[in-house]
Amino acid sequence: MTRIAIVGVAGRMGRTLVNAVQQDAEATLAGGIVEPGSSLAGADIGELAGIGKLGVAAADSLAAIVDDFDVLIDFTAPQVTLANLAFCADHGKRIVIGTTGLSDDELAELDGYGERLAMVFAPNMSVGVNLTLKLLETAAKALGDEGYDIEVIESHHRHKVDAPSGTALKMGEVVAESLGRSLKEHGVFERVGQCGPRSAEEIGFATVRAGDIVGEHTVMFATEGERIEITHKASSRMTFAKGAVRAARWVAARDKGRYDMQDVIGLA
Ligand SMILES: NC(=O)C1=CN([C@@H]2O[C@H](COP(=O)(O)OP(=O)(O)OC[C@H]3O[C@@H](n4cnc5c(N)ncnc54)[C@H](OP(=O)(O)O)[C@@H]3O)[C@@H](O)[C@H]2O)C=CC1
Ligand SMILES: O=C(O)C1=N[C@H](C(=O)O)C[C@H](O)C1
Numbered sequence: 001m002t003r004i005a006i007v008g009v010a011g012r013m014g015r016t017l018v019n020a021v022q023q024d025a026e027a028t029l030a031g032g033i034v035e036p037g038s039s040l041a042g043a044d045i046g047e048l049a050g051i052g053k054l055g056v057a058a059a060d061s062l063a064a065i066v067d068d069f070d071v072l073i074d075f076t077a078p079q080v081t082l083a084n085l086a087f088c089a090d091h092g093k094r095i096v097i098g099t100t101g102l103s104d105d106e107l108a109e110l111d112g113y114g115e116r117l118a119m120v121f122a123p124n125m126s127v128g129v130n131l132t133l134k135l136l137e138t139a140a141k142a143l144g145d146e147g148y149d150i151e152v153i154e155s156h157h158r159h160k161v162d163a164p165s166g167t168a169l170k171m172g173e174v175v176a177e178s179l180g181r182s183l184k185e186h187g188v189f190e191r192v193g194q195c196g197p198r199s200a201e202e203i204g205f206a207t208v209r210a211g212d213i214v215g216e217h218t219v220m221f222a223t224e225g226e227r228i229e230i231t232h233k234a235s236s237r238m239t240f241a242k243g244a245v246r247a248a249r250w251v252a253a254r255d256k257g258r259y260d261m262q263d264v265i266g267l268a
Contacts, residue, residue: 123166
């Protein structure tokens with residue numbers, strides 16, 4: 001039985017994760033964390049998630065539940081995640097990280113922890129998106145050097161704070177790597193005014209933020225006469241939450257290293 005604690009337990013993903021852990025026969029809900037000083041500290045995390053009392057009170061620090069859990073699941077914000085990584089490394093815990101929007105420096109810092117603990121870090125925990133990444137590799141290799149323009153389009157709810165989404169960036173990276181291009185050099189994240197025609201090698205990104213869209217990603221390969229679109233649409237956060245719980249069970253049996261969902265699913 002994997003003892004899981006969830007940080008950001010009152011957030012959109014945190015509440016869904018409580019539900020997902022409850023539904024998993026091989027995992028147990030060992031704790032939930034809210035922001036230090038939050039008025040929600042002490043509330044029952046089942047009630048926060050809308051599934052009724054579970055008898056687990058929200059804590060406002062990891063230190064308060066350090067002996068209760070084996071794996072932490074963290075879908076919060078970059079600086080919060082890095083602080084939690086340090087805590088887990090210092091206390092012999094494993095961690096599953098879904099947080100997106102990390103800067104290059106923050107990613108480098110996160111990477112360093114792979115030598116100190118076992119972590120799964122992925123911008124999208126759904127099985128469907130991780131399979132889509134494989135399809136993109138094949139499509140990019142077949143089409144990318146044959147005159148097909150590549151564009152990544154993503155849509156999310158009005159509350160999302162980072163752009164492009166972590167998944168869109170990952171899709172761009174997979175396509176770029178498959179073609180021997182660098183996303184740093186060829187990624188185009190803004191087009192406005194007299195920006196001129198697109199270059200053959202650029203990989204364009206477009207972002208939509210509206211309403212309650214859970215998460216949609218399309219990679220378009222377009223040339224004269226045809227276009228192929230590979231699309232993934234999430235209609236419920238449960239798809240991410242179930243993936244994260246699966247990752248937590250998987251990482252509980254791992255030694256040090258930085259892994260992603262492709263490792264967990266067996267697509268690496
Ligand atoms: N990898 C994946 O599959 C997915 C990744 N994500 C990513 O997960 C992240 C969170 O998304 P979402 O759930 O929508 O965002 P929310 O804003 O709904 O949730 C974040 C939660 O973290 C809490 N929080 C902030 N600081 C702390 C702290 N110091 N200690 C404990 N809790 C804290 C917030 O509390 P408060 O509200 O009080 O500030 C909030 O409840 C984003 O980066 C998003 O992109 C989302 C979906 C899927
Ligand atoms: O913030 C979200 O909601 C999501 N974020 C992730 C991302 O940035 O890719 C994954 C998912 O699409 C939902």
